[in-house]
Amino acid sequence: MTTATPNFAVRENFSLAAKKEKFYSSPSPILRAAQDVSSKSLILRTSESFSASLLQTLGVILLCTLLLQPLAPWRSRPAPQNHTWEKTFPSSTSHLEKTTYDYDVVSGSSLYCNGDPVNGLDPDGRCVESTLNAVPGQAAWKQSVASFNNGDYGQATFSFGLMLSEQAKTVATLGMGSAATTGASVTSAAVTETAAIEDTLFTNWNEFQVGTKGQFASRAEAGVAWTEYKTGNSTTYGPMNPGPLATDIMDTFRSGSYIARTLNQPTTLYRVIGENGNPLGRYWTSIKPQGPLQSIIDFALDQNWGNQATKIITAKIPAGVRIYEGPAASQGGLVGGGNQIYLPKVNLTWLNF
Amino acid sequence: MYSEEIHGFASPGEFDRFIRYIEDQANMGLVQEVKPDLSCHKGEIYGGRWFKDINTNETWRLVEPDFPFKGLWEKVDSQKVRVKQQFYRKIVA
Numbered sequence: 001m002t003t004a005t006p007n008f009a010v011r012e013n014f015s016l017a018a019k020k021e022k023f024y025s026s027p028s029p030i031l032r033a034a035q036d037v038s039s040k041s042l043i044l045r046t047s048e049s050f051s052a053s054l055l056q057t058l059g060v061i062l063l064c065t066l067l068l069q070p071l072a073p074w075r076s077r078p079a080p081q082n083h084t085w086e087k088t089f090p091s092s093t094s095h096l097e098k099t100t101y102d103y104d105v106v107s108g109s110s111l112y113c114n115g116d117p118v119n120g121l122d123p124d125g126r127c128v129e130s131t132l133n134a135v136p137g138q139a140a141w142k143q144s145v146a147s148f149n150n151g152d153y154g155q156a157t158f159s160f161g162l163m164l165s166e167q168a169k170t171v172a173t174l175g176m177g178s179a180a181t182t183g184a185s186v187t188s189a190a191v192t193e194t195a196a197i198e199d200t201l202f203t204n205w206n207e208f209q210v211g212t213k214g215q216f217a218s219r220a221e222a223g224v225a226w227t228e229y230k231t232g233n234s235t236t237y238g239p240m241n242p243g244p245l246a247t248d249i250m251d252t253f254r255s256g257s258y259i260a261r262t263l264n265q266p267t268t269l270y271r272v273i274g275e276n277g278n279p280l281g282r283y284w285t286s287i288k289p290q291g292p293l294q295s296i297i298d299f300a301l302d303q304n305w306g307n308q309a310t311k312i313i314t315a316k317i318p319a320g321v322r323i324y325e326g327p328a329a330s331q332g333g334l335v336g337g338g339n340q341i342y343l344p345k346v347n348l349t350w351l352n353f
Numbered sequence: 354m355y356s357e358e359i360h361g362f363a364s365p366g367e368f369d370r371f372i373r374y375i376e377d378q379a380n381m382g383l384v385q386e387v388k389p390d391l392s393c394h395k396g397e398i399y400g401g402r403w404f405k406d407i408n409t410n411e412t413w414r415l416v417e418p419d420f421p422f423k424g425l426w427e428k429v430d431s432q433k434v435r436v437k438q439q440f441y442r443k444i445v446a
Contacts, residue, residue: 217394246396248360252421281419304364305420324397331421344397 201265201319202229212320215345225262225322234261234325245324249342252283258326258342267317269341272299272309279313279351284341286325288312298338300331315350317343354384354406354413361423368417368424375404375415383407389414393429398422403429 202208208226216222221244228234237243238257242250250256269284272295289295295309317323323343328336355374362368378384389403393414401416411428418424 214392244397246398246425248422248425249397278419282422283419300421302420305418305423306365307420329421342397344394345399 208320215320215322225320228260228262228322229264229320232264234259245342249282249324252329252342253324253326253340254329254336256329258324260322260324262322263317263319265319269315269317269343271313271315272301272307273311273313274306274308275310277307277311280346280348282342282344282346284315284343285339286341287339295338297334298336299328299340300334300336300338302332302334304332314352315346316352317350354378354404354408355426356406356409356411358428359424359426361425362418363423365418371426372415379404387412390429395427395429398425401425 202211205226208229209222212222212225216225224235235243236257236259237245237250238255239250242256243258243260245258250258267286269286270288271279271281271284272289272292273279273281283299285299289309289312292309295301296303296307299309301307301309321343323341325339325341328338328340330336355371359371362371375384379386384404384406387403387405389401391399393399398416401414403412403414405412414425414427414429416422416425416427
């Protein structure tokens with residue numbers, strides 16, 4: 001293969017030091033990595049073989065990048081940097097050219113992706129998934145690139161092979177694990193105190209009925225709750241399957257989608273209110289609020305309704321209570337998306353003062 | 354009495370005005386405030402103040418806002434709910 005040779009690599013009158021200086025001044029990490037490779041054997045190599053290997057390396061990396069592009073849709077999302085979300089609009093929208101949301105100024109980072117939206121995915125505001133887990137082989141690929149950059153070519157080759165095997169396995173088993181994946185993502189929702197079934201309070205159906213007396217309108221509802229309690233599963237509802245919540249409540253969740261589940265162990269929930277707010281209200285969260293600004297943004301607390309989120313109420317909700325959970329809907333220009341739990345009835349004895 | 358359901362008040366001020374309106378209606382004898390059925394949780398919403406329309410004999414409830422829930426004024430079929438509850442309690446017992 002005959003190709004045009006880069007000028008900096010073949011000029012015969014270049015000294016080795018001059019070549020190194022030229023290589024290290026290159027802004028591209030790929031060229032730098034290629035330089036690492038070449039510098040170790042540069043003395044023995046001719047400029048022609050070096051340029052050939054460089055082009056081969058670039059070709060492999062380019063091919064892998066192109067193959068992975070369709071599997072990595074998050075790359076097109078605007079990426080926040082160090083908890084500062086910055087979005088630049090086209091110059092035609094003069095008054096909105098640059099909008100910065102700095103969540104760290106007053107109250108700490110946003111709840112979205114646990115404040116790390118660069119490395120996390122949060123498709124519905126309830127759980128954080130690592131981008132490394134989102135695409136098969138992505139972790140191995142990153143390891144491979146890191147090893148290559150560090151000069152560990154053996155590890156890089158091994159990781160690259162691992163990436164290929166993971167992707168081949170994914171293609172071979174495509175569709176076989178979707179149900180399990182969905183169930184896992186739902187049950188790994190935001191309440192951090194996930195329960196072990198062995199620690200449940202009620203051991204049989206009769207105990208459950210007695211313990212939750214008056215909570216359910218029908219035996220069928222109680223049966224569903226008992227199943228959720230026993231298995232730790234949850235039921236997902238949305239606009240096509242509205243579930244038990246009234247539309248007025250359903251609309252407070254993003255896209256009208258929420259899950260219903262029955263707590264199978266006592267769980268601590270939090271609620272933010274203003275100075276004269278109602279501590280026994282219906283809306284709670286499982287993630288401890290970090291401050292007023294964060295709460296107002298994440299729970300989309302429209303300030304026309306007066307909740308300045310200056311006080312945090314903590315409650316320990318007993319096992320057997322059915323909760324409705326989902327991401328908060330946007331309100332009044334506030335994005336929402338924080339973990340939101342609707343409790344139809346709150347008992348005063350649950351509150352921790 | 355205002356006989357159209359309200360699903361979400363526009364502001365706390367609007368809700369306050371509606372309360373004053375209903376209380377005025379009660380003072381004039383057009384509606385009567387009744388004891389709410391605490392077991393009623395239509396749409397998983399408990400409570401509220403219940404009012405009975407003297408002319409139509411219908412019962413309505415006014416649930417105060419708890420943002421992001423923006424309040425509610427709706428007709429309740431308490432009899433149906435009560436029968437359902439009694440049936441369930443009988444089965445549990």
